[in-house]
Amino acid sequence: MSENLFSPNWYRVKALRPQLQAHISVQRQDYRGLIWYILDDRITNKTHRFNAVAYQFIGQLDGSKTLEQIWNESCDVLGDFALTQDETISLLAQLHQADLLQSELAPNLTELLQRQDDATKSHWRQRFTNPLALKFGLWDPDAFLQRALPFVRWCFHPAFYFSAVVVIVLGVVLASMHWQAISLYTQQQATDPYSIVYLILLYPIVKFLHELAHGFCARNYDCEVHEMGVSFLLFMPVPFVDVSSVNRLRRNRQRMLVGAAGIFTELFLAAVGLFIWLAAEPGVVKDAGFTLLIIGGVSSLLFNGNPLLKYDGYYILADGLGIPNLFQRSRAYLVFLLQRYTLGLRQTNTPASGPGERPWLFSYGILSVAYRIFLIWFIALLLLDINYYVGVALAAWMLLTQVALPVFKGLTFVISSPQLQANRRRALAATGLSTCGLLAILCWLPLPSYTTTQGVVWIPEESQLRAGANGFISDLYVRPNQPVMADDKILSIADIELVSRTDVLRSQLSELNTQYQSQWGVDRVKTANIKAQMKVLAKEITLNLKRIKAMELNSPHSGQLLLTDGDDLPGRFVRKGEVLGYVLTDAQPLVRVVVSQADAGLMNQNTQSVQVRLSSQAATVHTASLERATPQATVELPSPALAREYGGPIRGHAQANGTVQALEKIFTVDLRLPETASTARIGQRVFVRFDHGAEPLMSQWYRGLRRTFLRRFHA
Known part of the structure; x- marks a missing residue:
């Protein structure tokens, strides 16, 4: 046997006769062809997952055998696959920390109280660690759900599922048929102050029904639901319900149905809202129906249905793939790859346990990290727009927790971790080379630099x-x-x-x-x-x-x-x-482009080529030529279509005379379209790209950050 099989601390625990708590039940589940065992703690409503090797040991913890006897029997049964003594001690510590064990030793009341206090503090610390996603539990809905379930059980009948799917599909078909009308109405509602009132009134109702759907669906499968409350995502209140008890369900399909119940409810309400909007006369009912369509359609698909966010879509994907804890395990798999193949840590174990898990863990890990970086940047800019001090403080906090601390922990691991004692030099060399390579890519490798904006097909004055x-x-x-x-x-x-x-x-x-x-x-x-x-x-x-x-x-x-x-x-x-009209000549029409003050200097000094795409032919790229640029800044937009409220890049506000003015000073640039753009129509939206050659990413990021602060803080 390997010398690592034994532990110098084994003598401290080998005579213990631990056993599982009486209220612990065990569920056997199949994930991607592998058998896992779920220990269900009915008191805390928590579940704990263990593989077959660990459960071969845990299953014998009935208080009749010592740890020495159990470990020896496991070695006889599993051979080289048995747990080592150190792994056994770690497993016992994990079970003890989760309050799953009892032994013949008298319980230490002080320790139990301390652990309970630590668990409570950890619970609240997790809820307040991220100020952008605060959670507050307000209500234990389990008794209400039990009493009300008989009145809504018909909602879980296959006939209702089929009818609701028909309604949703019909809504999708009608939405595609009236897409232009929906887009136009969205633009009109964006400038209507009453639309905010409808949103404030209907949003909590829709989200409450969303969470009730999760709760009723979980209770329909005899899963307890003991917490319901409100979370603040970007300071916006969003109801939530804790249905983690569904992890004890054996069938993936049941867990997926619980996860999809909220999205299904919102899509059904969105379809109903669309029907109301199409049938009602202009007024309160029509506007309310449209608001219901937007809330149920947009939020359910972009937020709840997004698998890269830990909402419904994530849990549906994890259960559909049969990969529990997909988020944590994908991150752990990326760390494993770095430790194994970059730092040379051969003894580390892969988090991928089932067949076919590796590609999913790798791809989801990369996508979730990239999306998190994008989301952090987006949130930082959004908060900077709202309030200078709050924006700077939260941006600094996000940089500290999401960038600085992970880098610090990684460097600390490379420099001082005992696991790297045998190959510290390789780890340091690999880290140094990787850092130098990354800096070389960021600071020296020239990459395409460009600026994008929009314009409209324009006729000269x-x-x-x-x-x-x-x-x-x-x-x-x-x-x-x-x-x-x-x-x-x-x-x-x-x-x-x-x-x-x-x-x-x-x-x-x-x-x-x-x-x-x-x-x-x-x-x-x-x-x-x-x-x-x-x-x-x-x-x-x-x-x-x-x-x-x-x-x-x-x-x-x-x-x-x-x-x-x-x-x-x-x-x-x-x-x-x-x-009132135009007198057109044989010359090609112009494109009048709006440019922010921050981008005007770069485009005037370093523009090598200009590419345009007509909105009617977005797949076709035309090369335009610079005709003229206005020397003075203005707030007059050439067309309302260029305002952000109507899909443009410039923030603006409507005037009493029907025109739209920019909130910040802008410049206009006229481009001459080539003869190949013969389908251009006057007033048509045009997507424009100014190419500035190639330069390193660090230079581009610095300029973009500087432009951001110049624009937002007048620095």
Whole structure:
């Protein structure tokens, strides 16, 4: 036998006769073809999972045999697969810490009280460790669920499942058919203050029903549910229910149904909300139905259904794959790979136990780490937008706990861990080389650098036909889509009050002229006064004639006439400056792009190429050329479509006149589309990428971080 089979501390425990607590029950479960044993503590409502080797030892803890006898029998049965004495001691410590054991020794009351106090402190410490995900238990719903279950048991009948699935599928079909209307209504609701009221009122109700669905489904399988409360994810209240007792269920399908009950409920409510929105007349009911659709559809899929977050989707995935504790074991597997193949720690054991687990543990570990980094960065920026001091404090906390502490623990392990005593040099060399390689990639390896933004297909100002004054369109001299020449009269705008006022002024001027002629040479003072009045009237008449002339809209140059409303223009009231049409030439249209102040300098100094994608042909990339850039910053957006509320990149707010202004100063850049972009339509959204060549990631990150602080803190 190996020399590691025995332990110098074995004499301290070999004479003990421990046994499992009387309230512990054992469940046998199959995970990916391997048998595992679940020790179910009914008092604490906790479950503990052990493999067959460990349970071969645990199953004999009935108080009739000493540890020495049990260990010797295990060695006879399992041979080389038996636990070593050190592993046996560790297993006993784990069972003792979980309060699963009793022995012939008198219990140490002080120790028991201390362990209970430590467990309570650990429970609350876990809930307050992450200030972005606080949890507060408020209610033990088990008695209520037991009493109410008979009234809702019909919800778990296969006929109801089938009917609900039909409703959800029908909702998906209708949503795809009315997708454009849903998108437009979403944009309208984004600027409607009443939508916040509907959200505040309906969100807790939907989430409460979501958690009740979990609780009833767990109780339907005789699993106890003893905690329900509220958690604050990013300071947003989200109800939760503890259904960890479902781990004792033997069948994966049952555990998956409990995990999916909440999502299923929200999707059903979303479908009902869609039906209400489509059928109801505009008003409170229609808006409430749409809010129900958004809450049930978006939150259930993006948050609860996301397997990279430890919500319903994660537990469904873990049970579906048959890999319990997927999150912890995937992280442990990545650590195992680093220790085994980088640090040379050959004696470490892999967390992968079942067949086919390794690819899942590796891929989920990589994806969850990458997603966590992205989420931390996103949350930091979001909090910086809300409050400077809170944002900086929480960003520093996240960097400390998610970056600095893991790095410190890793370095401490490499430098001082007894496990690496035999190959410390290799571990230090591998760590040093890996660090140098990472720094080389970050600081020296040139990688593509680019900036993305959006714009709209734009017609130059000189080709736009704008109303010169307020008024009604009286005459249309050229039909739409017809060729016109320079200075051709296109339409005229009638301002009846202005014309009437001009006629009155002319009459007054004629009357004054008559008086002037009659008083000439008779009364010099009166004649001078009349002449002064005539000059004022003549000046006002001249100004009015210029205004009337401006109401005649002429073609600025030769081209093809395009009017916004075509034949419906006559009789329509227009405001001064309103775009009524365009005179298009053979030249390719422009794309007017909005650029933030932080990005303007980089694009003006170091832009090597510009690529654009039309929203109607997002898969096709066109190369555009820079036409001009505005030298001054402005807050006027070329189109409301470029505001963030309507899917654009710029934060803006609507004005009383229907326009949208940016909250921060922006610059505009005009790009000339190539001839290949012949399908471009005026006002169409365009996705733009400015390529700046290649530079190391560290330079790009530094510039991005600096831009962020310049924009958010005016640093």
